Amino acid sequence: MYDRVLKASLEEQRIIIILYLKGNEITQRTIKVLKITDDDVQAYCFLRKQIRRFKKNNILAADYTH
Template identity: 35%
Template sequence: MKTQIQKAFSYQQLVDMMYIANDGTISKRRVKILSIRGDSFQAYCFLRHKKRTFKIDNVLSLMPVIVKERQII
């Protein structure tokens, strides 16, 4: 998982993440990774509209956000 997080950080990609909190609740979040430090990373969370710190071990899945623009002819 750490490799995927590092790749998303290096490409400045938005990602959809499934995350399990310390209390066991699971949430889906769209984040932009800002920095990686050891076993955690800091990201801007679009769900909470704040910078948050996440544990890498608590990330269940990570999927890059692909935006396709529609072109009107």
């Protein structure tokens, strides 16, 4: 998966971009990771302007912002 990018966001307070699958819809989210568990990622979502929980299995891609 994309654990390295997620961990870097958490440890270095880096903003990242993820592709996230929810139902049949794929969305691009810009997030800042706050907490990582075995199953999910808690992060501030800049699209929704609030803290959200993302299931790790539904994260299709993750990369650093430029």
